[in-house]
Amino acid sequence: MTSNVVETIDVAVPVTTAYNQWTQFESFPQFMEGVERIDQLTPTRTHWVTKIAGVAREFDAEITEQHPDERVAWRTVEGTHQAGVVTFHRLDQEHTRVTLQLDHEPSGLVEKAGEALGIVQGRIKGDMSRFKEFIESRGREEGGWRGDVGAAPQQNPNTPPTSFPG
Template sequence: MSNVEQSIDVDVPLSIAYNQWTQFESFPEFMEGVESVTQLTETRNRWVTEIGGQTREFVTEITEQHPDERIAWTTVEGDLKQSGVVTFHYLEENKTRVMIQLDWDPEGAAEKIGSALGVDSKRVKGDAERFKTFIEGRGLETGGWRGDVS
């Protein structure tokens, strides 16, 4: 199992950062390798990714979600095993720290070597930086879901 942790400070209020992160279908706009995310229910999403020339499809289930605090998930079907949590931390009125923790199970030699070389960490860092550019450039979220999942 590989573990990736990354944080980034974004210059928007906490609720805007959180609300945007609940808009899973917008993830391809700032996440490298994410081809599409389709929201199936309030807590399930189907992902299509392209990693190292290989297409992967999987479904995630939100296992915990508390507005303006955290979103946690795990895969429930498909060919990629992962779980993670994103937490949101108030720094100032217009500054929020977004912390990403991701655990995933690389399969095959290429993914294992890539993980050992830190390719997954670099990708998550790039995704966090693109999220910062995306949300700061907009100034407002594209939507938001404020539901609570325990």
């Protein structure tokens, strides 16, 4: 059974700053509970090492769509089923609304119990709050990847990525 979690937070940084920081996957362990390490394997593939409620997992995720200052979408490649999208909405010059939507399929007794108790929703809410604290306390991004992955809405969604970091 797939579960869906949506969490939104407003951050006091420009949209470009929030977006650029979100593309720095290797910094996620600094604000995401249970994420021990993320390795950027290619411009569109990451390897995750997590440990949540004593359950250790490793998996690869691939970016399926990415548009600068707008959205980053991903899905796991194998094993744990997870797919999500984070969107960035400019509220004004110095404020951005960040919305994370995550679809995941709990497996095993611990994960299913955690889902029933709302632990995943609470963890994501905490992750988003920590992202807010992380980016606002810095006031700037650590870096950013401005590549465009996937099709723009008016294009064919099967078009391969056209831009990668150099």
